[in-house]
Amino acid sequence: MEKLLRNKTAIILFMAPTLILFTAILLVPIVTSFYYALCDYDKATRAYSFIGFENFSKMFKDPIFWISIKNSLFFLVFSCISQLIFGMLYAALLTNINKGRNFFKNTIYMPCVLSSAALGLLWAFVFHAKVGINTLLAGVGIKGPGWLYDIKGFITLPMWVIAFVALWQYVGQSMMLYMAQISGISKSLYEASYIDGATKTKSFWHITLPLIKPMVGTAMSLNAIGSLKFFDLIYSMLGDKTTNLKMDVLATFLYRSGFSSKGGNHYGYASAIGVVLVALCLLSTFVINKVFKTENYEM
Amino acid sequence: MKKLLAVVLALAMLLSMVSLAGAEEVQEITWMFWDDLEASSDLITQGFKQVIDRFNEDYAGKYHVTPITTQLEPYYTDLNALVDAQKTPDVFIVSPGPNLTDYVAPGIAAPLDEYLADGWKDTFAGDAVFAQQTYDGKIYAIPLNTAAACVFYNKEIFEAAGATVPTTYTELLDACEKIKAYGKTPITISAGTAWCLSMLAGYLCDREGVDLKALNNNEASWVNEKTIAAGEKLVELSQYFQETAAGDSNDDATTALYMEDAAILIQGSWAIGQMNGGNPDFEAKCGVFQFPAIEGANDPNRIIAKSDSLAMSSTTKYPEACIALMKYFTDDTAQKYTAEVGGKIPVTKVEYDASKAPAQLADVMKIFGNASATFGFYNESLVSSDAGSYFDDQMVAIFQKEKTPEEAFQAVQDWYQEYFAKQAEKAE
Numbered sequence: 199m200e201k202l203l204r205n206k207t208a209i210i211l212f213m214a215p216t217l218i219l220f221t222a223i224l225l226v227p228i229v230t231s232f233y234y235a236l237c238d239y240d241k242a243t244r245a246y247s248f249i250g251f252e253n254f255s256k257m258f259k260d261p262i263f264w265i266s267i268k269n270s271l272f273f274l275v276f277s278c279i280s281q282l283i284f285g286m287l288y289a290a291l292l293t294n295i296n297k298g299r300n301f302f303k304n305t306i307y308m309p310c311v312l313s314s315a316a317l318g319l320l321w322a323f324v325f326h327a328k329v330g331i332n333t334l335l336a337g338v339g340i341k342g343p344g345w346l347y348d349i350k351g352f353i354t355l356p357m358w359v360i361a362f363v364a365l366w367q368y369v370g371q372s373m374m375l376y377m378a379q380i381s382g383i384s385k386s387l388y389e390a391s392y393i394d395g396a397t398k399t400k401s402f403w404h405i406t407l408p409l410i411k412p413m414v415g416t417a418m419s420l421n422a423i424g425s426l427k428f429f430d431l432i433y434s435m436l437g438d439k440t441t442n443l444k445m446d447v448l449a450t451f452l453y454r455s456g457f458s459s460k461g462g463n464h465y466g467y468a469s470a471i472g473v474v475l476v477a478l479c480l481l482s483t484f485v486i487n488k489v490f491k492t493e494n495y496e497m
Numbered sequence: 498m499k500k501l502l503a504v505v506l507a508l509a510m511l512l513s514m515v516s517l518a519g520a521e522e523v524q525e526i527t528w529m530f531w532d533d534l535e536a537s538s539d540l541i542t543q544g545f546k547q548v549i550d551r552f553n554e555d556y557a558g559k560y561h562v563t564p565i566t567t568q569l570e571p572y573y574t575d576l577n578a579l580v581d582a583q584k585t586p587d588v589f590i591v592s593p594g595p596n597l598t599d600y601v602a603p604g605i606a607a608p609l610d611e612y613l614a615d616g617w618k619d620t621f622a623g624d625a626v627f628a629q630q631t632y633d634g635k636i637y638a639i640p641l642n643t644a645a646a647c648v649f650y651n652k653e654i655f656e657a658a659g660a661t662v663p664t665t666y667t668e669l670l671d672a673c674e675k676i677k678a679y680g681k682t683p684i685t686i687s688a689g690t691a692w693c694l695s696m697l698a699g700y701l702c703d704r705e706g707v708d709l710k711a712l713n714n715n716e717a718s719w720v721n722e723k724t725i726a727a728g729e730k731l732v733e734l735s736q737y738f739q740e741t742a743a744g745d746s747n748d749d750a751t752t753a754l755y756m757e758d759a760a761i762l763i764q765g766s767w768a769i770g771q772m773n774g775g776n777p778d779f780e781a782k783c784g785v786f787q788f789p790a791i792e793g794a795n796d797p798n799r800i801i802a803k804s805d806s807l808a809m810s811s812t813t814k815y816p817e818a819c820i821a822l823m824k825y826f827t828d829d830t831a832q833k834y835t836a837e838v839g840g841k842i843p844v845t846k847v848e849y850d851a852s853k854a855p856a857q858l859a860d861v862m863k864i865f866g867n868a869s870a871t872f873g874f875y876n877e878s879l880v881s882s883d884a885g886s887y888f889d890d891q892m893v894a895i896f897q898k899e900k901t902p903e904e905a906f907q908a909v910q911d912w913y914q915e916y917f918a919k920q921a922e923k924a925e
Binding site: 243244327328344346347348349437438439442443457458462463 | 570571573574577578581599603688689690691740741743744745746749890893894897899
């Protein structure tokens with residue numbers, strides 16, 4: 199094996215399929231979209247023309263872009279914090295119970311594997327103005343709010359609603375990551391701490407938390423990238439109403455500019471939004487990795 | 498034995514190859530539409546399904562059409578995706594105006610004059626039905642039906658509230674006030690589906706006398722007394738909308754009328770099929786009147802009219818099959834259905850039994866007959882489909898009180914100025 203790994207031709211041969219696939223379906227489209235971001239697409243001639251940074255200057259003047267940035271950053275912050283807290287809480291609780299652990303673990307994780315489009319439609323019914331929660335509230339004499347169309351406030355009510363639905367759907371993923379990391383911590387560390395008089399809370403703060411810190415960075419990076427690319431739930435819950443409801447995030451803004459019936463077909467402009475999205479994903483991952491930079495401990 | 502088996506197999510293969518070569522190839526085409534043929538309760542959609550089934554049955558072995566169905570909202574998105582993937586459907590439904598222009602200008606839609614010349618054109622009600630489908634003297638789409646935007650109302654609620662059918666804007670406000678006092682929602686409308694609200698705004702603009710032609714020719718400004726007055730009336734009327742108007746879809750708003758939660762719906766007559774399909778009991782209770790006049794302003798007999806049209810792909814392999822299908826949509830059977838069941842106005846000279854047609858169609862036909870002129874949806878009558886989307890958004894912003902009418906129309910004016918500047922740049 200060691201001999202094989204010293205053979206450069208063998209290494210290249212083994213890596214080639216992945217490299218070719220990575221280049222063809224990821225690298226080339228990313229690089230091309232950078233080029234398209236500098237072009238204008240003419241609907242009439244269906245041709246691209248080079249316009250430099252015009253798409254970017256137009257984008258930075260577009261109020262919908264700033265609404266999208268605000269909403270995307272809200273999702274990012276909300277998702278990172280809430281999934282960190284609830285994911286870790288679930289993981290800590292479930293690793294400490296013996297009865298029903300698998301049941302709760304599967305129940306919490308199940309929404310992750312379900313279709314976001316189907317879940318979005320389901321939740322859209324739950325929060326529909328005339329059915330679902332509002333009907334129940336009306337039954338006890340309470341007038342429910344416009345869960346999915348109230349546009350008052352800096353962060354609108356629909357944004358909070360969708361953020362909570364996203365938390366419900368994806369918290370299982372964070373929980374699994376933390377559980378895997380907690381399961382890897384040696385029991386002897388806890389036993390030693392108990393002998394020294396530590397309580398369960400203290401051992402959680404002084405043993406569990408420091409040792410799962412590398413996983414916090416990984417989970418948060420995944421959450422951050424997922425939140426910035428967030429599209430499916432919003433689109434399935436609101437459809438084309440996102441712009442008029444001030445509910446656009448970068449991904450829905452990109453979709454609307456590139457593909458929507460409403461003001462679509464501006465592929466150059468949509469590519470420019472895509473470039474900003476990629477840049478934000480890279481930046482957030484870089485920041486999170488810097489913040490959660492840790493030494494690897496023997497567990 | 499082995500040799501015998503080999504000979505038999507070789508003969509069988511040869512025979513099957515000969516029979517395949519001799520068989521006539523079935524011309525397979527696709528047709529794209531914005532509703533689900535199997536699941537929709539819309540009567541017009543059900544009529545289209547009958548046309549498709551009839552075509553496939555009559556032309557079995559010669560032509561075959563496969564429908565590609567989507568929903569109304571993402572329709573053009575999906576169609577554009579197919580066009581860009583060079584998989585343009587052979588025949589596709591399209592709204593006249595800038596939407597059709599998007600397919601005519603780049604040569605995606607084929608001119609149809611040579612096919613119409615065989616006498617097919619004479620079956621239509623007149624040349625005027627092709628007005629919105631004609632570019633430089635060539636016809637690029639076939640109209641299937643015409644619908645007029647009218648005001649549908651619940652006669653029972655009007656009577657119980659003591660309201661009368663309004664002919665003027667002031668009377669409309671009075672009727673709304675009475676209905677509100679009676680405890681019902683006066684007007685059901687969708688701002689979630691922006692074109693619905695935009696249609697009302699378009700009517701208000703036209704009634705005020707906004708000169709759309711001058712605006713589109715860059716000879717006037719969007720910020721003027723007439724547009725501002727229309728915007729103010731939109732705000733005034735919005736106090737009578739259902740509370741959930743901001744988030745309601747077109748279907749939600751229409752359902753509120755035929756389920757008798759609201760008294761008035763401003764909508765195209767294509768909604769008749771949906772209303773009667775959704776609640777057959779409502780047909781007898783539903784009345785129709787034309788959008789009221791604004792006192793001292795423009796001609797009140799102008800109505801918004803729209804037709805569903807079929808275009809043919811310029812890259813289709815089987816134009817004969819496409820034309821045969823299009824003819825099925827405009828034959829007497831389909832056009833009779835359009836009027837008698839679907840409640841839309843036929844585009845051909847077909848004679849239909851008015852007694853079989855939905856009750857609302859007689860009212861719509863009366864309004865259509867009295868019309869002094871027709872005009873298109875505002876969002877489909879501007880300089881481009883993007884301009885239409887932008888106009889829709891600005892009307893929603895007025896309704897949501899995000900912008901004053903002055904600010905909203907100034908935004909449309911700014912958009913127009915940028916558009917004309919770009920056009921001038923391109924021309925240079």
